Amino acid sequence: MxxxxxxxxxxxxxxxxxxxxxxxxxxxxxxxxxxxxxxxxxxxxxxxxxxxxxxxxxxxxxxxxxxxxxxxxxxxxxxxxxxxxxxxxxxxxxxxPLVRRAHDAALALQSAGFHVVVLGRAGHVEVRGLTGDLASFTVVGSAAEVQRWPHAKLGVIAQTTVPEREAAELLRAIRAANPDAEVQFRDTICEPTKQRQRAVEALVREVDVVVVVGGRSSHNTKQLALTCQRAGKPVHWVQGPEELEARWFEGCAKVGLTAGTSTPDERIAAVEVALLALRE
Ligand code: SF4
Known part of the structure; x- marks a missing residue:
């Protein structure tokens, strides 16, 4: 393997x-x-x-x-x-600094008279920080939450760890539901998130199964796992090597390995070593 x-x-x-x-x-x-x-x-x-x-x-x-x-x-x-x-x-x-950039974007949109729409997870600590200084805002976590809002100007930003594809889908849904509003989008998704998402999208095409390493409360780790799921690839989200189960990899020739932005290198390496040991 x-x-x-x-x-x-x-x-x-x-x-x-x-x-x-x-x-x-x-x-x-x-x-x-x-x-x-x-x-x-x-x-x-x-x-x-x-x-x-x-x-x-x-x-x-x-x-x-x-x-x-x-x-x-x-x-x-x-x-x-x-x-x-x-x-x-x-x-x-x-x-x-990339979270600060998102704060600046939200405040600039508010100053320009926009109702701020944050694409992200309501209640997430970053989103609470982003919205804490705003007088008028809405957090949107899924297309089902998109509404026709009574605002002439909608300024859309994203939590830094939202996948680009998800942000694009939500933005399309917002524009469709608010055809008369001026909708402006500021891309506040951070570059490391984009790189990791693009990397996992390429990875799923190459392997039989994916292991995602990261903490249970990590938003970006969850997004990596969801990306694999959406691609129809079996995915296992583990916090460390002790959670791996040999039966997940029966008949698999290639196992993909990725990890969230809060996962230490040593933990990733430990999972890799444990995966390689499974073939012995
Ligand atoms: S994921 Fe990392 S680089 Fe991106 S905003 Fe958060 S801390 Fe910064």
């Missing part, structure tokens, strides 16, 4: 940079991670071992019990940032 790696997979620069800051930060015990730095359980355990405190994403209330708060690569709204500062916390900001 051959293992074929996707041409792009694993950590993106935004996650890598945020992790490097966290792993080299002095006095981690005086710092609260304001949400999950990355959506990967193994990395979270390593951060906890360094001594960081943490506030879960669903429990963020604008204050922390330590002198410092670390804002994750997913970003937060200015409103939330101000609340943290007002609570006396010094901020260590690891917001990815």
């Amino acid at each position: 051959e293992v074929v790696r996707a041409s792009a997979m694993g950590f993106c620069f935004g996650v890598r940079d945020a992790l490097e800051i966290a792993m080299t930060l002095e006095r981690p015990e005086e710092t609260t991670l304001y949400g999950a730095l990355v959506h990967n359980e193994e990395v979270e355990v390593a951060l906890a071992a360094r001594g960081f405190r943490k506030v879960a994403e669903g429990e963020r209330r604008g204050g922390v019990a330590t002198p410092r708060a670390l804002i994750t690569a997913h970003g937060i709204s200015e409103r939330e940032r101000s609340a943290l500062r007002a609570s006396g916390a010094e901020l260590v900001d690891t917001t990815c």
